[in-house]
Amino acid sequence: xxxxxxxxxxxxxxxxxxxxxxxxxxxxxxxxxxxxxxxxxxxxxxxxxxxxxxxxxxxxxxxxxxxxxxxxxxxxxxxxxxxxxxxxxxxxxxxxxxxxxxxxxxxxxxxxxxxxxxxxxxxxxxxxxxxxxxxxxxxxxxxxxxxxxxxxxxxxxxxxxxxxxxxxxxxxxxxxxxxxxxxxxxxxxxxxxxxxxxxxxxxxxxxxxxxxxxxxxxxxxxxxxxxxxxxxxxxxxxxxxxxxxxxxxxxxxxxxxxxxxxxxx
Amino acid sequence: xxxxxxxxxxxxxxxxxxxxxxxxxxxxxxxxxxxxxxxxxxxxxxxxxxxxxxxxxxxxxxxxxxxxxxxxxxxxxxxxxxxxxxxxxxxxxxxxxxxxxxxxxxxxxxxxxxxxxxxxxxxxxxxxxxxxxxxxxxxxxxxxxxxxxxxxxxxxxxxxxxxxxxxxxxxxxxxxxxxxxxxxxxxxxxxxxxxxxxxxxxxxxxxxxxxxxxxxxxxxxxxxxxxxxxxxxxxxxxxxxxxxxxxxxxxxxxxxxxxxxxxxxxxxxxxxxxxxxxxxxxxxxxxxxxxxxxxxxxxxxxxxxxxxx
Numbered sequence: 001x002x003x004x005x006x007x008x009x010x011x012x013x014x015x016x017x018x019x020x021x022x023x024x025x026x027x028x029x030x031x032x033x034x035x036x037x038x039x040x041x042x043x044x045x046x047x048x049x050x051x052x053x054x055x056x057x058x059x060x061x062x063x064x065x066x067x068x069x070x071x072x073x074x075x076x077x078x079x080x081x082x083x084x085x086x087x088x089x090x091x092x093x094x095x096x097x098x099x100x101x102x103x104x105x106x107x108x109x110x111x112x113x114x115x116x117x118x119x120x121x122x123x124x125x126x127x128x129x130x131x132x133x134x135x136x137x138x139x140x141x142x143x144x145x146x147x148x149x150x151x152x153x154x155x156x157x158x159x160x161x162x163x164x165x166x167x168x169x170x171x172x173x174x175x176x177x178x179x180x181x182x183x184x185x186x187x188x189x190x191x192x193x194x195x196x197x198x199x200x201x202x203x204x205x206x207x208x209x210x211x212x213x214x215x216x217x218x219x220x221x222x223x224x225x226x227x228x229x230x231x232x233x234x235x236x237x238x239x240x241x242x243x244x245x246x247x248x249x250x251x252x253x254x255x256x257x258x259x260x261x262x263x264x265x
Numbered sequence: 266x267x268x269x270x271x272x273x274x275x276x277x278x279x280x281x282x283x284x285x286x287x288x289x290x291x292x293x294x295x296x297x298x299x300x301x302x303x304x305x306x307x308x309x310x311x312x313x314x315x316x317x318x319x320x321x322x323x324x325x326x327x328x329x330x331x332x333x334x335x336x337x338x339x340x341x342x343x344x345x346x347x348x349x350x351x352x353x354x355x356x357x358x359x360x361x362x363x364x365x366x367x368x369x370x371x372x373x374x375x376x377x378x379x380x381x382x383x384x385x386x387x388x389x390x391x392x393x394x395x396x397x398x399x400x401x402x403x404x405x406x407x408x409x410x411x412x413x414x415x416x417x418x419x420x421x422x423x424x425x426x427x428x429x430x431x432x433x434x435x436x437x438x439x440x441x442x443x444x445x446x447x448x449x450x451x452x453x454x455x456x457x458x459x460x461x462x463x464x465x466x467x468x469x470x471x472x473x474x475x476x477x478x479x480x481x482x483x484x485x486x487x488x489x490x491x492x493x494x495x496x497x498x499x500x501x502x503x504x505x506x507x508x509x510x511x512x513x514x515x516x517x518x519x520x521x522x523x524x525x526x527x528x529x530x531x532x533x534x535x536x537x538x539x540x541x542x543x544x545x546x547x548x549x550x551x552x553x554x555x556x557x558x559x560x561x562x563x564x565x566x567x568x569x570x571x572x573x574x
Contacts, residue, residue, distance in 0.1 A: 053439070079441030094432040094437070097425070106428050107443040108422055115418075117426035161440075 008060035022223035036212040038224035080110020092158030095147030104139030106161035152183035170202035278398040286517025291458030292485035299431040304360035308367025311478035313463025318381040318473035338460020346449030492516025
């Protein structure tokens with residue numbers, strides 16, 4: 001479903017702030033694979049997701065989504081293939097617009113937008129049902145402004161919007177990092193439910209090793225702009241945090257010192 | 266002059282206020298919906314006046330004058346849009362550049378005449394200060410039509426995309442919206458409405474002046490802010506898009522009413538811009554100060570002390 005081949009990206013090339021963010025990152029995901037992505041700060045996890053989403057053009061490499069080469073497509077033209085949830089709960093929704101309007105915007109992702117109504121009556125009924133499934137009580141607040149919702153509610157809504165049309169690939173960029181532990185767990189549960197329900201292909205960046213092991217059927221670790229570890233199938237099911245730490249040392253040849261704290265257990 | 270002069274002039278005052286209100290509806294699109302401080306309107310308001318005056322002087326009907334003014338304003342908005350989206354010039358600067366360029370262009374449109382008279386004695390006009398009551402009804406109808414169209418348009422898929430772009434461009438892009446196109450489209454519609462108001466303004470006052478747009482942005486903002494404060498005070502949570510738009514026009518009426526009273530009180534006309542700036546400053550400051558008074562550190566210290574005493 002996703003084929004990212006040898007991605008290269010350097011920020012601020014030729015300046016004192018030069019930073020090699022992606023140095024030949026390669027990943028192949030089959031349909032229905034739910035891949036968790038771990039790695040220390042600056043390892044290139046978010047950069048990798050942004051490269052796939054087309055936030056900026058890559059310096060080298062190729063990105064194929066479901067066989068279509070999207071390397072040359074700008075962000076808004078790639079959006080039809082992708083569902084995205086961001087780290088900051090404010091990023092994924094339009095605060096001054098209503099819940100139903102936000103969902104309607106997502107329902108038209110990748111379609112041409114004309115002069116028919118932005119939200120139809122039939123849609124409102126559908127959205128009511130979808131929100132009910134979340135169990136957050138949002139179904140009775142369809143016309144409330146999204147800015148009034150809490151961070152967790154906004155992330156849950158963003159998730160729903162990302163999957164309202166089945167995306168070829170769902171990109172989750174540390175989408176629970178800004179939430180309190182209880183809310184984060186709830187949002188993760190909803191994430192898992194939606195991915196299973198729609199049999200989605202997904203990538204989830206997380207700093208939490210336990211979540212990375214518990215969720216999904218694939219795990220990759222990134223370091224210095226490369227994918228350095230790739231675990232799937234039975235091996236992923238049996239994985240423990242100790243295994244991961246050990247594997248990191250093996251592959252990178254470095255001691256897991258500083259990053260142990262960052263990759264919290 | 267007694268109060269009866271003020272009252273007798275009321276229909277004309279209100280009509281003029283509604284014309285400012287229509288202009289403010291255009292500014293509302295960029296300022297409130299797109300979150301884009303567009304200063305090109307000072308130029309496009311005068312462009313609308315110049316185009317309308319030239320069409321009317323050439324013997325064509327006022328209908329054509331209004332239509333062509335609308336189109337000319339749209340073109341002006343497109344220039345600002347291109348400066349901002351294609352050439353990457355910051356919003357305020359892009360608007361200022363267009364405004365400056367339009368001064369020369371407006372003079373060219375008007376055959377290098379700084380003032381083009383269009384007397385209601387010689388031409389058939391849409392509105393005129395001479396026929397206050399008729400003018401009032403005409404501009405009111407125009408305002409209602411524009412509000413209705415805006416209400417409809419910003420509820421459509423395209424209009425929603427413009428609003429999403431203004432609120433959260435990152436989210437809009439992730440939903441497949443071309444934010445540059447939406448910004449340019451918003452600027453086009455906004456300046457078209459502003460130029461349309463300029464065309465009405467020129468006919469109402471019987472001349473198109475190259476300087477008539479000076480301060481248009483501030484008058485527009487004054488109308489929007491006065492309307493906003495009142496709409497919140499009256500409707501509170503029940504406020505919707507129709508009431509918001511209606512109160513923009515109402516804000517324009519109140520603004521001009523205030524100016525009329527100040528003029529009636531024999532204040533020098535040259536001081537009007539100063540008064541306008543003061544009104545806008547007051548209406549911007551009042552909600553802020555009120556909010557601050559409700560939750561200030563001094564109050565917190567006082568109340569906290571009381572509770573613990």
